[in-house]
Amino acid sequence: MAQAQPHERIQYIVEGGHRLAGEIQPSGNKNAALPIIAASLLTDKLVHLTNVPRIRDVEALVELIQSVGAKARWLGRNELEIEASDLKPADLDPGLCARIRASILLAGPMLARCGEITLPPPGGDVIGRRRVDTHFLALEQLGAEISVNGSYSFRAGHLRGADVFLDEPSVTATENALCAAVAAEGKTILRNCASEPHVQDLAHFLIAMGAKIEGIGTNTMIVHGGQPLGGASHRIGPDHNEIGSLIGLAAVTGSEIVIRRAGVEHLRSTLMTFERLGIRCRIEGDDLVVPTGQEMKIQPDFGGHIPKIEDQPWPAFPADTMSIAIVTASQCDGVVLMFEKMFESRMFFVDKLITMGARIVLCDPHRAIVAGPSKLRAAQVESPDIRAGMAMLIAAMCAEGTSVINNAQQIERGYERIEERLNALGARITRVPPREA
Numbered sequence: 001m002a003q004a005q006p007h008e009r010i011q012y013i014v015e016g017g018h019r020l021a022g023e024i025q026p027s028g029n030k031n032a033a034l035p036i037i038a039a040s041l042l043t044d045k046l047v048h049l050t051n052v053p054r055i056r057d058v059e060a061l062v063e064l065i066q067s068v069g070a071k072a073r074w075l076g077r078n079e080l081e082i083e084a085s086d087l088k089p090a091d092l093d094p095g096l097c098a099r100i101r102a103s104i105l106l107a108g109p110m111l112a113r114c115g116e117i118t119l120p121p122p123g124g125d126v127i128g129r130r131r132v133d134t135h136f137l138a139l140e141q142l143g144a145e146i147s148v149n150g151s152y153s154f155r156a157g158h159l160r161g162a163d164v165f166l167d168e169p170s171v172t173a174t175e176n177a178l179c180a181a182v183a184a185e186g187k188t189i190l191r192n193c194a195s196e197p198h199v200q201d202l203a204h205f206l207i208a209m210g211a212k213i214e215g216i217g218t219n220t221m222i223v224h225g226g227q228p229l230g231g232a233s234h235r236i237g238p239d240h241n242e243i244g245s246l247i248g249l250a251a252v253t254g255s256e257i258v259i260r261r262a263g264v265e266h267l268r269s270t271l272m273t274f275e276r277l278g279i280r281c282r283i284e285g286d287d288l289v290v291p292t293g294q295e296m297k298i299q300p301d302f303g304g305h306i307p308k309i310e311d312q313p314w315p316a317f318p319a320d321t322m323s324i325a326i327v328t329a330s331q332c333d334g335v336v337l338m339f340e341k342m343f344e345s346r347m348f349f350v351d352k353l354i355t356m357g358a359r360i361v362l363c364d365p366h367r368a369i370v371a372g373p374s375k376l377r378a379a380q381v382e383s384p385d386i387r388a389g390m391a392m393l394i395a396a397m398c399a400e401g402t403s404v405i406n407n408a409q410q411i412e413r414g415y416e417r418i419e420e421r422l423n424a425l426g427a428r429i430t431r432v433p434p435r436e437a
Contacts, residue, residue, distance in 0.1 A: 008433075010412065012405040012419060014396035015428035016378060020255035022425045026243050026262060027053040027416040028078065028236035032198035035175040036205045036236065037061050037082065038105040041070060042112055042179060043209055044085040045231030052080045052236055056413040057100045064096050064103055068110065087113050094120040100413075101172070104135060104152075108176040111144055111156045112183030119152045134173035138164050142180045142188065161186030161225050169194045169219065169313045175202055181223040182211040188223040195219055196314040197266040201237045208232035238263040242415060243288065244270045244321035245390050248328035249422075250290035251279045252398040257425065262288040269317045273309055273325060275299070277332045296373070298334025306369075310339035319343065323391040326350060329370040330358040331398060338368045349388035352381040356395055356403075380404040386414035393418070397427060 028051035038061065040047040052058060054077055062072050062080070070084040089110065097103040097120040110117035136146050141164045144156040161184045166173055174194040179202075181188035193199070195217050203216045209232045212224035243262050247270070250257040264283050271281055278295035281288050301307045309329075311319040319342045329336050330353060340346050344365040354360055356379045359371040378401030383389030389411035396403035405411075408431070411418060419429040 008409060009406070010408040011432040012393060012396075012408045012411070013430040013432060014393065014403045014405065016376075016397055016399040016401060016403060018397070018426055018428055019253055020250065020257060020422070020425040020427060023258040023260055024246065024421060024425060025260040026238040026246070027051075027055075029053075029198050029201065029239040030055060030057060030414050031171065031196070031239075032201035033058055033236050034061055034100075034102040035105050035172070035179075035198070035202045036234065037065065037080070038102070038109050038175075039179050039202060039206060040082040041065060041068075041084045041087060041106070041109040042183060042206075043229040043231060045083070045229075047082045047209075047231055048233040049080045049082070050078065050233075050235045052078050053239070053416045054078055055416050056409065057102060060096050060100045061102050061105075064092060064106065067093060067096070068106075084113070089114040089116045089118070092117075092119060097121070104132060105172060105175060107135060107139060107152075107154050108179035111139065111154050111180055112159060115157060116153070116155045119154070121151070134166050134168055134170040135176050138166060138173055138177040138190075139180055142177065142184050144180070159184035159225075161188040161223070163189045163191070165191045166193055168192070171196055171199060174199055178202065178206065178213075178221065178223065181225050182206050182213075182227070182229070184223075184225040186225055188225055190221045190223065191219070193219055193221055194314065196318070197237060197240055197263070205232065205234045208234055237266075240266050240270060241318060241320040241387070243267065244274075244318075245324050245394065245415075247274055247279065247281060247288075247290050248324040249394045249397065251277075251294050251296065252328055252331040252394060254292055254294075255290070255425070256292045257290045259288040259290070261286055264288055269315055270321060273317045273321075274328070276307060276309060277325070277329055277336070279328070279332075296332045298329065298332050298336050298372070300334070306335050306337055308337040308339055311341055319346075320387050322346065323349065323387040324394065326360070326368065326370060327353060327358070327391040327395050330360065330372045330374050330376070330395075332372045335369065335371045338370055340366050346385070346388070349384050349391065352379070352392060353395055355379050355381065356399055358395070375400070377401060378403040380406070383407040383410040386410055390415060390418075393429075397422075397429075
């Protein structure tokens with residue numbers, strides 16, 4: 001399957017105003033697939049992964065693990081086989097590392113297998129400073145020596161268990177520490193660790209390989225390290241951020257969408273937040289139905305006060321769904337304060353929504369007041385990052401007229417063949433250049 005090249009510029013031409021209908025299955029969770037692919041290097045046995053999202057970030061990480069000697073091949077569109085019996089601590093391609101932040105996830109597994117790795121600075125979305133100190137502090141406590149001189153060099157003659165307190169509940173630092181702890185000799189306690197669904201998915205994958213981990217889904221995990229690790233088969237869980245995007249899209253376009261195999265056990269905070277915007281979904285087994293006829297009325301706080309929607313570490317509302325909540329709120333009746341706590345540049349995309357007619361006041365880099373509903377009009381806009389790009393696509397689909405989204409390759413870093421899948425529901429999105437079969 002052909003993928004967009006790193007420097008290929010992609011446009012989406014979006015004809016707005018169309019209702020959608022039908023069923024869609026969310027892609028596998030990008031943020032689970034990336035650490036699980038990296039963790040496949042912990043064993044020299046065969047690993048078989050299904051429901052792997054075939055997106056740009058995943059393709060880049062596959063290239064990176066191949067560069068250190070792993071054999072990886074696609075058995076189908078979303079089925080990946082990895083065998084890492086002959087790893088070598090080779091220099092990683094700085095260009096590939098600059099494309100994705102997930103390159104840093106190789107630190108823990110490569111330390112465990114090879115005792116060393118040198119990483120160029122990782123890339124990823126430009127949404128504010130994304131510190132790596134937590135990775136360093138955790139890996140140092142597990143026995144690694146780290147030096148920084150343009151690149152990050154990790155060395156470890158012997159990993160050993162430790163009582164590790166993460167100075168922030170960083171997802172990727174938790175994942176790196178978890179992979180290193182599984183290989184370390186003795187017991188490791190990870191405190192103040194992240195507990196998002198993708199962290200849980202990684203832990204379950206490691207258990208399938210033979211690891212012993214307690215406390216999955218909590219902020220304290222206990223790892224009994226040094227267990228022999230073998231091959232495993234694992235299905236990547238659904239992407240709860242994509243599901244949040246589909247809920248917002250269905251609501252603002254007045255559509256009814258059935259989201260199959262939605263992993264509803266991980267959606268409580270997402271569904272609660274959309275209910276505050278007057279959007280209610282129906283759970284049917286493991287499927288989620290977003291019906292038409294939504295109230296779309298922002299629910300005030302007790303006493304009639306303006307409500308606040310804010311992201312927080314899991315299990316609260318996820319930061320990656322904040323951009324979607326903002327564009328959705330612009331189509332709801334009422335006023336709401338949106339508080340993005342984690343990244344100081346993520347809110348800056350709202351100027352593009354304002355250009356399209358949204359009534360939003362950006363108070364500071366972290367807070368915006370949204371007043372709705374506002375009638376959106378077509379525009380030519382730029383996708384600054386994955387989640388803001390998806391928010392712009394949602395805005396374009398409910399706007400009057402035909403919009404052009406430039407830099408749409410950013411969207412494709414996190415959403416698999418999104419224009420094809422939405423067009424199957426009735427959207428009218430043209431990708432330029434056309435996607436090859």
